[in-house]
Amino acid sequence: DAKTTQPTSMDCAEGRAANLPCNHSTISGNEYVYWYRQIHSQGPQYIIHGLKNNETNEMASLIITEDRKSSTLILPHATLRDTAVYYCIVRANTDKLIFGTGTRLQVFP
């Protein structure tokens, strides 16, 4: 079972920041938080991952709370091409990437 909870859907205006929350209250000390997204009919695309420090790359920023029980993926300037399902994953000790139901982000003009 997925160890994360995400809102089912969110909307964001083009050009604005999209903030996608994720709860992972049972995360263990050595488990990473990964974010992937899946654009319709394509394979999931890696976005970013982190352990406890905030992370930033060319696609997004990942903010992890100090207690590590939740995180937020930030797309700083959302575009229409960012419309996708976003998955927050806590990698289980059994080494599998377990996907939950994700958040369907709709970016509108």
Added chain:
Amino acid sequence: KAGVTQTPRYLIKTRGQQVTLSCSPISGHRSVSWYQQTPGQGLQFLFEYFSETQRNKGNFPGRFSGRQFSNSRSEMNVSTLELGDSALYLCASSLQRISMNTEAFFGQGTRLTVV
């Protein structure tokens, strides 16, 4: 650098038949994982191969099997196909095992339709 390549992209099979899907990982990647995606169940883990050995397995019946070759290419096989096996089958490759601090890269998938 070429990405993960899955073949074929689309496949139609009849109930009772068997099917083999292929996945070529990114050059240098040694771990290959397979996932099944359906509207009802979402993305579900099938199995992971690393160094030609199955390292992890999801909760699927024995009709689902796989293997990995010395060049890291992987195949998965589904025997005695059922209508419920209709799905998008995704392959992911990573440099090392996905248990380590490393990301996985997915292919475009093979869409299997069982009629």
